[in-house]
Amino acid sequence: MFPAAILWAQDIYFVQSQKARVMSAPSFKGKIMGEAGKGTKLISSGREGSWIKVGFYQKEGYVSSLLLSKYPPMEKQTLIKGNEADLRQSVRRRASTYTSAAAARGLAQDDRRRLSAEEKADYGGLEKMESLSVSSHEVARFMEGNKI
Amino acid sequence: MRRNVVIAAAILCSLLPQAVKAEANGNWRQRTSSESAITVREDIAEEIRFGREIAARMIGRFSLYDNPRLTRYINLVGQALVQNANRPELEFHFAILNTKDINAYAAPGGYVFVTRGAVEKMQDESELAAVLAHEITHINEKHIVKELNIRGSDDSASSGLARLIGGGTESARVAFYQAVDKALDMLFQSGYKREDEVEADRGAVLLSTLTGYDPSGFVKYFERISTAKGKPTEILDKTHPGYADRIALLKQTITKENIDSASLKTFKDRFVEVQKSIK
Numbered sequence: 001m002f003p004a005a006i007l008w009a010q011d012i013y014f015v016q017s018q019k020a021r022v023m024s025a026p027s028f029k030g031k032i033m034g035e036a037g038k039g040t041k042l043i044s045s046g047r048e049g050s051w052i053k054v055g056f057y058q059k060e061g062y063v064s065s066l067l068l069s070k071y072p073p074m075e076k077q078t079l080i081k082g083n084e085a086d087l088r089q090s091v092r093r094r095a096s097t098y099t100s101a102a103a104a105r106g107l108a109q110d111d112r113r114r115l116s117a118e119e120k121a122d123y124g125g126l127e128k129m130e131s132l133s134v135s136s137h138e139v140a141r142f143m144e145g146n147k148i
Numbered sequence: 149m150r151r152n153v154v155i156a157a158a159i160l161c162s163l164l165p166q167a168v169k170a171e172a173n174g175n176w177r178q179r180t181s182s183e184s185a186i187t188v189r190e191d192i193a194e195e196i197r198f199g200r201e202i203a204a205r206m207i208g209r210f211s212l213y214d215n216p217r218l219t220r221y222i223n224l225v226g227q228a229l230v231q232n233a234n235r236p237e238l239e240f241h242f243a244i245l246n247t248k249d250i251n252a253y254a255a256p257g258g259y260v261f262v263t264r265g266a267v268e269k270m271q272d273e274s275e276l277a278a279v280l281a282h283e284i285t286h287i288n289e290k291h292i293v294k295e296l297n298i299r300g301s302d303d304s305a306s307s308g309l310a311r312l313i314g315g316g317t318e319s320a321r322v323a324f325y326q327a328v329d330k331a332l333d334m335l336f337q338s339g340y341k342r343e344d345e346v347e348a349d350r351g352a353v354l355l356s357t358l359t360g361y362d363p364s365g366f367v368k369y370f371e372r373i374s375t376a377k378g379k380p381t382e383i384l385d386k387t388h389p390g391y392a393d394r395i396a397l398l399k400q401t402i403t404k405e406n407i408d409s410a411s412l413k414t415f416k417d418r419f420v421e422v423q424k425s426i427k
Contacts (some may be wrong), residue, residue, distance in 0.1 A: 016234040038236065049405075076237055077196065087236075105250055121205050125204070129242075132220065132223055140262050145418070147418060148220065
């Protein structure tokens with residue numbers, strides 16, 4: 001017979017966060033065995049609550065399921081930031097994306113009229129929001145308790 | 149033996165297309181393995197485009213609170229949380245909305261807002277972190293994106309037809325803005341699905357804890373704002389489950405996850421110092 005184990009391989013997970021702590025038990029109170037960096041491939045042998053049991057340096061440990069995915073982490077995606085016209089232009093390209101969603105779940109005409117009257121877009125404010133950035137070094141120092 | 153192997157291989161080959169199809173209908177990460185990378189990039193780009201429009205409308209409605217020190221502080225707390233989030237493909241942005249309303253919002257693609265009124269009501273950094281973590285979880289779990297089925301491409305026959313008939317036309321623009329209006333209606337009127345709110349509250353506890361913050365700050369914050377005078381929580385109240393239910397769930401999650409609040413940070417002094425900059 002063809003062994004089932006060949007058909008269904010063990011689960012493989014990849015770390016999505018910058019670092020993932022590997023704990024000795026499926027609990028925040030477990031001992032920290034070490035850290036696995038972003039993109040690290042971990043082989044899982046099960047799940048306990050919100051923790052994934054993984055192999056870690058010939059031992060078994062547990063990582064929060066929040067930090068793992070079955071697929072490698074993707075590169076950061078960014079849009080070319082543009083103005084209102086740019087944003088509106090991008091909308092024109094694809095009818096299919098929104099037609100079904102809006103038709104199926106669309107608002108009543110009165111609701112749309114109300115929202116359109118209430119909501120004005122502020123793209124300048126949006127670009128201001130997007131322009132603020134902090135480095136990972138600053139974040140690390142901040143989490144050590146430094147004042148800002 | 150050789151015949152059995154051939155039969156098993158044939159069965160495997162016949163099952164694979166179905167497995168791939170099942171994955172394509174599943175979540176976006178599953179789509180990653182079954183469809184081209186271009187499709188996935190399109191999905192994410194569309195999520196960001198959609199989120200940008202919603203974010204621009206939110207800022208248009210309330211305006212940004214002009215306080216560079218507090219804004220930078222909120223970004224530091226937010227980015228600390230994001231380092232433990234599972235959407236490395238997104239660039240997260242954090243801002244304060246200039247309103248006395250007590251609330252926080254998330255737009256798809258990584259746009260997180262907290263109101264000035266909410267920050268005024270908080271007493272330490274763990275409370276702020278929990279509120280931001282709740283919103284980050286809405287984004288991480290794609291609650292609006294899934295509800296409105298926002299995708300960069302759609303391989304269904306009907307949408308293919310729609311693309312041929314209506315692609316690049318005014319109808320696409322109208323459809324886009326209808327979806328944006330629906331998302332805004334969810335944020336201001338109808339709310340997320342109850343299970344999405346539960347997931348966001350649970351996610352907030354876990355994300356706060358993983359980042360080093362005491363998640364019981366969320367409980368204290370809810371206990372305080374549940375007695376707020378006037379109507380600063382009007383939108384929050386009508387779009388979210390009741391405070392008693394949420395507090396019970398948070399306490400249950402903290403206990404179940406075996407979280408030792410005493411060993412985690414609240415950074416009260418630092419928070420109070422920055423909070424003073426609110427005029």
